[in-house]
Amino acid sequence: xxxxxxxxxxxxxxxxxxxxxxxxxxxxxxxxxxxxxxxxxxxxxxxxxxxxxxxxxxxxxxxxxxxxxxxxxxxxxxxxxxxxxxxxxxxxxxxxxxxxxxxxxxxxxxxxxxxxxxxxxxxxxxxxxxxxxxxxxxxxxxxxxxxxxxxxxxxxxxxxxxxxxxxxxxxxxxxxxxxxxxxxxxxxxxxxxxxxxxxxxxxxxxxxxxxxxxxxxxxxxxxxxxxxxxxxxxxxxxxxxxxxxxxxxxxxxxxxxxxxxxxxxxxxxxxxxxxxxxxxxxxxxxxxxxxxxxxxxxxxxxxxxxxxxxxxxxxxxxxxxxxxxxxxxxxxxxxxxxxxxxxxxxxxxxxxxxxxx
Numbered sequence: 001x002x003x004x005x006x007x008x009x010x011x012x013x014x015x016x017x018x019x020x021x022x023x024x025x026x027x028x029x030x031x032x033x034x035x036x037x038x039x040x041x042x043x044x045x046x047x048x049x050x051x052x053x054x055x056x057x058x059x060x061x062x063x064x065x066x067x068x069x070x071x072x073x074x075x076x077x078x079x080x081x082x083x084x085x086x087x088x089x090x091x092x093x094x095x096x097x098x099x100x101x102x103x104x105x106x107x108x109x110x111x112x113x114x115x116x117x118x119x120x121x122x123x124x125x126x127x128x129x130x131x132x133x134x135x136x137x138x139x140x141x142x143x144x145x146x147x148x149x150x151x152x153x154x155x156x157x158x159x160x161x162x163x164x165x166x167x168x169x170x171x172x173x174x175x176x177x178x179x180x181x182x183x184x185x186x187x188x189x190x191x192x193x194x195x196x197x198x199x200x201x202x203x204x205x206x207x208x209x210x211x212x213x214x215x216x217x218x219x220x221x222x223x224x225x226x227x228x229x230x231x232x233x234x235x236x237x238x239x240x241x242x243x244x245x246x247x248x249x250x251x252x253x254x255x256x257x258x259x260x261x262x263x264x265x266x267x268x269x270x271x272x273x274x275x276x277x278x279x280x281x282x283x284x285x286x287x288x289x290x291x292x293x294x295x296x297x298x299x300x301x302x303x304x305x306x307x308x309x310x311x312x313x314x315x316x317x318x319x320x321x322x323x324x325x326x327x328x329x330x331x332x333x334x335x336x337x338x339x340x341x342x343x344x345x346x347x348x349x350x351x352x353x354x355x356x357x
Contacts, residue, residue, distance in 0.1 A: 001045050002101050003059040004091045010050025012061040014043040015101070016072040019209035020175040022092070022100060024227040024315045031209030033101055041070040065116070079117035086112070090172040092318065094227075102172030102318060105161050107270065138167030139278035143187035144180060147329040152188070153294075154200045154215050154311070155179045157261030160281055161272035165318070171221070174318045175210065178202070178311060179261060184278060185321035188311070192301045192327055199294040201259035202313065211260075214252030214314040215297055216241030223312030223320055225250065239309055240299040252314040257292030261285040301325045 003012045014036040023034035030039055037043055048060040065076045076082060089104030139160065144152070159165040159173035165185055166173045177185055190196055202213030216225060217240040225236065233250075241254050263269050264286055275281035301309075311320040324333070 001061065001063070002091075002099075003047075003061060004099060005050065005052070005057065005059075006099065010047055010059045011099070012045045012047045012059065013099075014041065014045050014070075014073075016041065020103070021210045021316055022102065022174060022224070022318070023094075024209070024224060035100070036070065036072055039072060041072045042068065044068060044070060044073060076116060079115070081113035081115050083111065083113050090166065092172040103159060103175045105166070105173075105273075109270065136162045136167065136273065139163050139184075139275075139281070141168060141184050141186050141278050143189065143335055144183065145189045145329075145332065145335075147191070150195070151197045151199065152180055153182075154198050154202065155182075155259040155261070156202050156211075156213065157184060157282075157285065158263065158269060158272070160184060160278070161269070163273050163275070164278070164281070169221075169321055172318050174313075174316050176213070176260065176316075177319045178215075178313070178321075180311075182282065184282070185319075187321065188323045189329070189333075190299075190301050190323055190325055191329060192303060192305065192325060195298055195300045198254070198297040198299070198311075200254045200256045200297055201289065201294045202256065203258040204255040204292065204295070205258075206255075211258050212255065212315055213319065214241060214255040215295070216252065216254070216312050216314045217299060217309055217323065218312060219306055219309055221310050221322075222317045223310070224315060224317035225312070226252075226315045227317075239305060241297055241314065254295040254297035255314075256295030257290050259287070259289040259294075261287050 001012055002015050003010070005011070015033055016036050016039055017033050019032045021032040023030055023032040023038070025031075045061050045063045048062055050059045065078050067073045067075050085108055087104035087107035089106070090102045091099050092102045094100050155178070156176045157179040159175070159177045164173070165171070165177045168185060180186055180188060198215055200215040202215060203211035206212050216238060218225065219237040219239065220235075225233070225238065225242065228236065241252060242250050243253050244250055261282065262285060264284065267284060272281060275284065305325050307325050309323045309325060311323055313319040
């Protein structure tokens with residue numbers, strides 16, 4: 001179940017989880033964290049109450065123990081302990097008033113069980129408080145501003161919690177985001193009239209809901225072109241990475257082997273926010289590549305390109321960020337706060353709640 005507030009109204013929706021990604025099409029079938037009704041199932045949950053009081057948000061919902069004709073749901077045992085997991089994160093908007101979960105930033109540290117068959121009420125809750133000081137200031141990730149560079153590597157890696165992708169962009173985060181030249185979603189600077197190559201290593205298996213990310217460039221900041229409706233696509237200009245058939249069907253052109261930065265086996269992504277700098281966070285990760293070759297996407301920005309465009313995943317939103325298109329490199333932009341401890345001023349590079357049984 002996904003429970004959330006939409007302004008002053010509480011909601012509960014039935015979701016089906018098949019992969020650690022937002023919902024998108026995999027060979028014509030929806031995969032990831034998808035609304036049950038979208039996948040032909042039923043919304044088996046009913047909201048009973050919702051409130052916000054003294055800084056505490058509370059939502060109560062109910063459901064049946066048995067599977068009511070929904071193949072995506074499991075029956076809940078009426079007696080004995082049942083394992084649950086919970087998580088909290090940002091809610092994103094797939095379309096107007098249609099909400100969906102993004103990748104969570106907080107989740108349970110222990111194995112939790114509930115016995116739904118106990119008749120008498122009992123209270124074994126504990127305060128959701130912590131004596132650990134939370135630091136949510138976004139990491140400084142240096143932009144790529146290099147007049148001599150013509151080739152960029154595009155690989156995958158984790159979003160870095162609230163100090164990473166979400167802190168930098170102000171957007172919800174996906175499970176994975178783009179790492180360009182080893183940097184998490186850096187701002188890129190390209191010059192009009194020059195040809196650049198992106199060596200894309202975001203996965204080439206279209207059967208994978210989590211690891212298939214062709215690289216594209218558009219004029220909007222969200223991404224996930226493949227899952228947009230026809231009406232939504234009319235408002236998006238695709239600049240690179242997609243070709244269209246005579247029938248107007250979109251096909252990605254830049255899907256290479258999978259290379260990604262990963263947490264070590266003893267790593268805990270719930271503690272990503274505790275790293276003081278992006279460099280320390282990335283140095284805590286490991287880097288792995290599958291067999292195969294990268295895909296190469298060549299782009300030549302011209303006078304018709306806007307001053308700001310965005311690199312994305314073709315299948316999944318909230319994975320990329322800005323490309324600044326300039327006429328020359330004579331003027332160096334102001335790169336904002338570059339005084340974070342241990343961070344160079346510039347690098348010139350050469351659901352919320354889910355119940356499972």
